[in-house]
Structures are given as structure tokens and as C-alpha cells.
Amino acid sequence: MITIVSGLPRSGTSLMMQMLVAGGMTPLADGERTADADNPRGYLEWQRIKTLPEDPGCIVVFMQRPLPEVLASQDQMLRRRGTYKDGADPSVITAAFEKHLREVYAWLDGKPYVKWVRVNYHDALKKPEEISRKLAEFLGIALSIESMTQQVDASLYRNRTNQTM
Numbered sequence: 502m503i504t505i506v507s508g509l510p511r512s513g514t515s516l517m518m519q520m521l522v523a524g525g526m527t528p529l530a531d532g533e534r535t536a537d538a539d540n541p542r543g544y545l546e547w548q549r550i551k552t553l554p555e556d557p558g559c560i561v562v563f564m565q566r567p568l569p570e571v572l573a574s575q576d577q578m579l580r581r582r583g584t585y586k587d588g589a590d591p592s593v594i595t596a597a598f599e600k601h602l603r604e605v606y607a608w609l610d611g612k613p614y615v616k617w618v619r620v621n622y623h624d625a626l627k628k629p630e631e632i633s634r635k636l637a638e639f640l641g642i643a644l645s646i647e648s649m650t651q652q653v654d655a656s657l658y659r660n661r662t663n664q665t666m
Contacts, residue, residue, distance in 0.1 A: 503529075503560065504521070504526065504560045504561075504562065504640060505550060505560065505561045505562070506518050506521070506561075506562045506563075506564065507550075507561055507562070507563050507564070507605075508563055508564030508565065508566070509564075509566070509568075509571050509598055509601070509602070510571065510574075510575055511566070511570075511571050511574035511575050511578065512564040512565065512566040512571055512622060513564040513566055513620075513622035513625060514564050515540050515542065515543070515544055515545060516564075516622075516625060516652065516653065516657075517562055517564055517620060517625065518530075518545035519542055519545070519652040520625070520629070520632075520633060520636075520649040520650075520652045520653070521562075521636070521644070521649070522545065523645065523648035523649050523651065523652045524633065524636075524637065524644030524645045524646065524648055524649040525642075525643070525644050525645050525648070526642070526644065528545045529547050530544075530545040530546060530547055531546065531547050531548055531549075533546065533548060534546055537581075538581050539574075539577070539578040539581060539582075541657070542657075560615070560616045560617065560639075560640065561609060561615060561616070561617035561618075562617070562618055562620055562636065562639075563605070563609070563617055563618070563619050563620070564619075564620055564622055564625075565619050565620065565621050565622060566621075566622035566623075567622075567623075568595055568598055568599070570622075571598065572591060572594060572595065572598075574659075577659075616639075618635075618636075618639045620632060620635075620636070625653065626653055626655060626658055629649065629650040629652075629653040630646060630650045633646045633649035633650055634646055636649075
């Protein structure tokens with residue numbers, strides 16, 4: 502079984518990967534991106550996942566976070582890296598992300614052989630034990646719920662919107 506954690510950039514995918522690894526899953530990561538100020542615990546990414554449309558027989562955990570938070574976090578990360586471009590129209594970027602999400606959801610919904618679940622980022626922060634149990638049940642494997650829950654560090658939730666958690 503292959504389990505893929507996905508979502509928009511800065512939507513909580515690293516948190517979810519850390520939870521699953523702590524729970525007992527073995528990660529498949531290429532180590533190309535190392536820990537930095539934007540993700541102090543590091544990235545668990547695998548660049549070959551970009552071939553998912555050609556090899557879709559897998560399970561997907563898709564992280565969801567409010568777009569204003571995704572954009573704020575993305576902006577901060579780009580500024581720290583010195584790659585931020587002033588003048589970018591947030592409404593254009595928001596529209597592009599919304600379109601991308603619609604396309605991803607349509608693709609996932611159209612593939613009966615791909616089992617997937619959406620996980621709300623705020624729920625993972627507020628109710629990590631409940632989310633951990635939900636994931637273990639969804640994946641159908643024994644995971645350490647306690648270890649998964651311990652991966653949630655609210656101090657790393659830095660780019661907030663006016664929405665309450």
C-alpha cells in the first residue's frame with residue numbers, strides 16, 4: 502500500500518507526515534529539502550510523487566487549510582528565502598489555487614481505485630488524537646496514536662488569519 506500526503510503548499514503536509522511516521526509508518530522521502538526556518542522539523546517529500554497521474558493506485562491523505570493562511574505562510578516563506586515578488590495579485594493566486602483544488606478533487610473523485618480522505622489542518626491541531634484515530638482507521642493499519650498526537654506543536658502554527666482555531 503502506498504499512502505500519499507498531499508495538499509497545497511503550506512497546508513500542513515509536513516505535520517501530517519510527522520504524525521504518520523511517529524505512529525509507525527515508514528516514510529518514503531528523498532531528503533532533497535532539509536529543515537529550515539519555515540519548516541524546522543524538516544520536509545518529508547519525494548519528488549517522484551509528481552508522477553501520480555501516471556501511477557494512481559494509491560491512498561491519499563489530502564490536507565486542507567484556509568487559503569488565506571496558505572497564502573500568508575507561502576508569502577512568509579518566500580520572503581525568508583528572498584524569492585518573494587512584490588506586486589503579485591493575491592486574487593490571481595487565490596483563483597489559481599482554488600482552480601487547482603477543484604481539479605485535484607475532480608481527479609480524485611473520478612478514480613474509484615484511489616482511496617482518499619481530507620484532513621482539516623485546524624482539526625489536526627485542535628484534535629490530534631481524534632485525527633490520528635481517524636487516520637489509523639482510514640489506512641487500516643495499527644499506528645501509535647499517542648506518538649502521532651505528540652507531533653502536534655501549536656507553536657509552529659504561525660501564519661493565522663482572523664479565523665479562530
